[in-house]
Amino acid sequence: MNLSTIPVPPGAPTLDRARxxxxxxxxxxxxxxxxxxxxxxxxxxxxxxVEGFVLDEPAGTDDTEYTIFSALLLIEHGHQLTPAQVEDAWRSRIANGAEGPFRGAGFSERSTVENLRRGLTAPQSAQHRHAWSDGLVMRAAPFGVFAAGDPLEAARLIAVDGSVSHEGEGIYGGMAVAAAVAVAVAGADLDTAVDAAFAVVPEDSWTARTLARALAAVREERHASDATTPQGREAVERAIRRAAVVRGYPWTDLAPEAVGLAFGALAAADGDFRTAVLTAVNMGRDADTTAAVAGAVAGALSGADAIPAAWRSAIGPAGGSCLAWVRGRHVLEVADALRQAAEPAAQIGGTR
Incomplete structure (x- = not known):
């Protein structure tokens, strides 16, 4: 897939899709x-x-907080973002900063922090046993929001961010999601978003192969089953899991797996927000990340108004459970600031 063949809509990205x-x-x-x-x-x-929130007080995890963290770096540095700036932020705001009760989040984050504390610098700081994790996938959406309409730039920027914490497939997964969000925020449809994801990762990568298998599984199972019935829906979900999940591996945070499950959920739902997110949740595994990715792409495709009102209202400012530094930041304010940093305020105002 060549990026030059992907039809990115010429219109200005809207704040509704960014939000x-x-x-x-x-x-x-x-x-x-x-x-x-x-x-x-x-x-x-x-x-x-699961058909909605199962907790009385639903809250985000490291996925949301690291998304805000990366977004604020983009707002500060824009297209000139460098690995050194990312590394400095990790050192000052995470490795040497106040941590929430979850102590900084998942495997890739903890491994990166320990490497930085040992004095390693990027890209050596990303050389650890969890460099292929979905820790970059989970925070990819801001790069697509910032570089809306330019999937190649979205992929480049997230690779810069990821150079501190990830390598190889861990970075490819983030690039795929960032590129998909970039074209979706610009008004593209789901098929174009998927094409963008394929276009920015190596064709023979684990990420690309898993994504292709998951999408093929959806097509084949929907042809064989009535996906509008509970039995057919579960059959499609089983098919996606068979295509994407690495069985026997003790952890669930593999970046290629997360991309395959999330985009499989999107394909099974034809991009519908509610269906895509709940499909991702009910498939389990690293469900917060796969549902976050499915929600980011579906939200970019259809805008914030496509998200059920009760779900929208449940999201408050970040609690700082992993990163104390982002406590009190709301994703909607961050989305607005990303678009304002990317384009003149007058142009943004005209697309509300």
Missing amino acids: GALLGLAVGDALGAPAENLTPEEIKARWGR
Whole structure:
């Protein structure tokens, strides 16, 4: 797939789609958090089927907080973002900063922090056993929002950010999501967003192969089953998991797997926000991240108004559970600031 063949709409990105991307991510994160690391069978035993928030006080996880962290770096440095600036922020605001009760988040984040504390610098700081994790995938949406309409630039910028914490497939997963969000915020449809994801990663990469298998599984199973019925819906979800999940591996945070599950959920839902996010949640695994990615892309495709009102209203400012530095920041304010940093304020105002 060549980026030059992807038809990116010429119109200006809208704040509604930018807000939809980040709010959709936060909603997916909060919906998926209780199901993280569970199997579909365990989810069914606990809740039947997740159809909304299962906690009285839903909240985002490291997915939302690191999204805000990366977004604020983009707002500060824009297209001139460098690995040194990212590394400096990790040192001052994470490694040497105040941590929330979850102590900085997942495997890739903790491994990166420890490498930085040992004195390693980028890209050596990303050389650890979890460099292929979905920790960059989860914070990819701001790069698409900032570089709306330019998937190649969105992919380049997230690779800069990821050079401190990830390598190889860990970076490819982030690039795929950032590129998809970039064209979706600009008004593209789901097929074009998928094409953009394929276009920015190596054709023979684990990420590209898993994404292709997941999408093929959706097409094949929907042809064989009636996906409008509960039985057909579950059959499609099983097919996506068979295509994307690495069985026998003890952890659920693989970047290629997360991309395959999230985009499989989007394809199964034809981009519909509610269906895509709930499909991702009910497939389990790293459910907060896969639902966050599905929510980011679906929100970018349709805008914030496509997110159910009760879900939108449940999202408040970040609580600082992992990164104390982002406490009090709201994803909607961050989305507005990203678009203002990317384009003149007058042009943004005309697209509301």
